[in-house]
Amino acid sequence: MVKKIAVIGAGALSRIFCTQTQKLLSDDYRIVAVMARHFEHAERLTKDLNAKACTDLTELLAEKPDIVVEFAGREAIKDYAIDVLKNGSDLVIASIGALADDDFRHRLTDTARGMNRKVYLPNGAIGALDLMQTFALMGDAEVTIGNTKAPRSLEGAPYLQGQSLPTDKKTVIFEGSVEDAINGFPKNVNVAVAAALASDTLREATVRITSDPLSSENIHRIVLKNKLMRAEVTIAGKPDPANPRSSTSTAWSVVALLKNLASPVSFY
Ligand SMILES: NC(=O)C1=CN([C@@H]2O[C@H](COP(=O)(O)OP(=O)(O)OC[C@H]3O[C@@H](n4cnc5c(N)ncnc54)[C@H](OP(=O)(O)O)[C@@H]3O)[C@@H](O)[C@H]2O)C=CC1
Numbered sequence: 001m002v003k004k005i006a007v008i009g010a011g012a013l014s015r016i017f018c019t020q021t022q023k024l025l026s027d028d029y030r031i032v033a034v035m036a037r038h039f040e041h042a043e044r045l046t047k048d049l050n051a052k053a054c055t056d057l058t059e060l061l062a063e064k065p066d067i068v069v070e071f072a073g074r075e076a077i078k079d080y081a082i083d084v085l086k087n088g089s090d091l092v093i094a095s096i097g098a099l100a101d102d103d104f105r106h107r108l109t110d111t112a113r114g115m116n117r118k119v120y121l122p123n124g125a126i127g128a129l130d131l132m133q134t135f136a137l138m139g140d141a142e143v144t145i146g147n148t149k150a151p152r153s154l155e156g157a158p159y160l161q162g163q164s165l166p167t168d169k170k171t172v173i174f175e176g177s178v179e180d181a182i183n184g185f186p187k188n189v190n191v192a193v194a195a196a197l198a199s200d201t202l203r204e205a206t207v208r209i210t211s212d213p214l215s216s217e218n219i220h221r222i223v224l225k226n227k228l229m230r231a232e233v234t235i236a237g238k239p240d241p242a243n244p245r246s247s248t249s250t251a252w253s254v255v256a257l258l259k260n261l262a263s264p265v266s267f268y
Pocket residue numbers: 008009010011012013014035036037038039041042071072073074075076079094095096123124125126186187190191194240242243245246247250
């Protein structure tokens with residue numbers, strides 16, 4: 001049976017996700033609605049999809065989606081996630097940074113369990129969340145997460161308080177906890193929260209953010225070790241031209257997730 005997908009967000013990642021899901025997965029999925037803050041942004045995306053454009057969650061959920069996919073940001077997912085699950089839809093969250101908030105994460109988990117729904121956290125701009133869960137089970141993982149982006153991909157973050165970054169030299173602009181990193185850079189280090197949650201090191205993992213004027217990629221390097229295993233995962237993705245903060249591969253990772261869910265043989 002073809003499953004109905006509704007999308008929250010009509011920006012850079014939603015556009016890639018919708019286009020590629022329609023192109024590659026039409027035997028299994030149909031996009032029925034897209035929501036944005038501005039109606040015209042949602043409409044710009046839906047006109048090629050034969051889907052409903054809206055600015056209101058009730059309207060989105062009226063389409064009775066099997067799965068709601070979020071590409072809208074930390075505040076949006078905090079506002080909508082519980083109602084999506086209570087509506088009976090499963091949920092894919094790109095703005096995984098929202099789950100660094102213990103209260104939200106517990107409410108999300110409890111609601112999903114109570115409603116017998118699933119919340120899927122995609123690999124996003126990184127990968128290997130399966131491997132990181134193995135580290136979590138083995139215990140005592142030491143995890144460091146490095147993120148390198150060009151200044152234009154970092155500027156505007158609350159941590160920088162409007163300051164511009166040097167354009168002539170590579171600079172470490174943040175070193176600290178995952179929680180401080182996501183609060184300071186909510187649109188840049190969702191990957192750090194994903195890695196820390198998967199490896200069960202939300203309080204212990206450390207994050208380093210580097211601004212590199214010569215970098216044409218968003219580079220994420222995660223190093224994990226315990227007494228029996230060590231791993232280094234480096235992923236370098238091209239920034240989306242419409243939103244240089246986001247790597248385009250993030251949207252593709254959600255297409256891959258949906259493909260996996262629909263397939264009789266799943267990778268893990
Ligand atoms: N897990 C990961 O690896 C990654 C996660 N991300 C997450 O994905 C998010 C989306 O990225 P991207 O597509 O590049 O962002 P964009 O800024 O290009 O698009 C965001 C879209 O969300 C919409 N939106 C924002 N707030 C709301 C709201 N409250 N209700 C409805 N719609 C809303 C905007 O509406 P409008 O157009 O009307 O303004 C816009 O269409 C990022 O903010 C980040 O949190 C990003 C990269 C990697």
